[in-house]
Amino acid sequence: MISTIHISSMVDVQKRHGQVKKPVCISEYNMFMKGVDRADQYLAYYSLPRKTVKWTKKVALWLINCAIFNSFLVFKNLNPHSKLKYKAFLLNVAKAWATNHTVAAEPAADTVLMRPGPSIPTPRRPHVDTPGRLSGDMQKHTLIKIVKSEHSKGKHPSRQCRVCAVHKKRTMTVYICKCVMLLHKGECFQKYHTLKHF
Template identity: 45%
Template sequence: MVCEAKTGYICNFRMYCGVGSRLQDTILNLLKPYCNLWHHIYMDNYYNSVATCEILLQNSFRTFGTIRVNRGLPSCLKNPKLAREESIFHRRQNILLQCWQSKRTVRMISTIHSADIAESNNIDWATKQRILKPMCVIDYNKYMKGVDRADQYLSYYSIVRHTKKWTKRAVMFFINCALFNAFRVFKILNPHSKKKYKVFLHDVAKEWISEALPGNTGNPLPRTSTTSSKSDPPGRLSKDPKRHKLVQITTGGTKLKSQRQCRVCAAQKKKFNVLYV
């Protein structure tokens, strides 16, 4: 998934099916619409490697992220013995490989940063001094939040439901992503709005199920008769589902007696009984 760093807006994503192209081909496919624009891409250690950084640099992308030991690190950076807040780096042309010792050893790869150390916003509770960190770590903590923010919002009030067909679950996930993107666009276009994500989803749902038609301000007349009318109401058989109000058939009898032949199916010479008209 490719997300904008600050808002989490989902720019592009691809579903992983367990088989297919190589990881580098998948990354290039996701970033293809943004080639030759010199965007800065922040990735986690699953995607990063020295070979991937070289390929992305050839396609006008500058990258940064954490990296695993077996992804092209030189031997001097695989198991370095460093003191607390000490760092060591190795550079090959535009590619910087750096290790920094915090509570654990953090290995990084970057085509954006230098190996400079700067003060962060974090304060050491023992010394009351600002903690020194490499510039790449400070920027990583600042910008590597887009995908996390998108996943966080997608987990709120998700419309995805359990189903036996994976295609239905995939479509519901697409709709969920579209709703989140719509909310981010709404917040950007309305910076003073205090509407929360839950209220936004509720408003969208009410709009989708609304029975109001353009130019129609009145409510539909209540159904007073339990017998089937000879003529359908306007728009009954139209393709617009908003023009058809479902009314349950009630005859006071059993469930089978409350069913009637579907007129749409009858017109196509098919037999199908329904509980609603």
């Protein structure tokens, strides 16, 4: 083993069957790197990174893998009596990501959407349709003008309408629904909240 901080000396290490001589760098590695080895062991069992040409993808997937493992350790520390294994934890995380992909689309009660006033700041448009769009309760769905932010250009900020975008029309709207969907007043709003395939 090559080391830049250790000298080439040997130390006696106690083993089950007696004392053994080992290099200092090996002895210190074994003493201080147990947590890293354990983390590498867990990460190797259910590894996210796959063969890919782009090194950036590998790094990003490795970081996500480390973050999931760290969250597993936090979970185990907060729930010491839990017998949940790492594989089951990964499956729970995957299920949560797969089923709660519309959480951002449903505004919480304390968000800016509940503030009184004629208009709201525009959050990023969700990539999926909101679950309650066909509920029939049209009082939950009202259009509000998009608020001008410091980054928006022009006097009246506008964004692309969801219904028009599906039909490959690039038309802009100045309205946003309370379900965080950008829609034109009238036909687009009506189609989005009443038709399954608008």
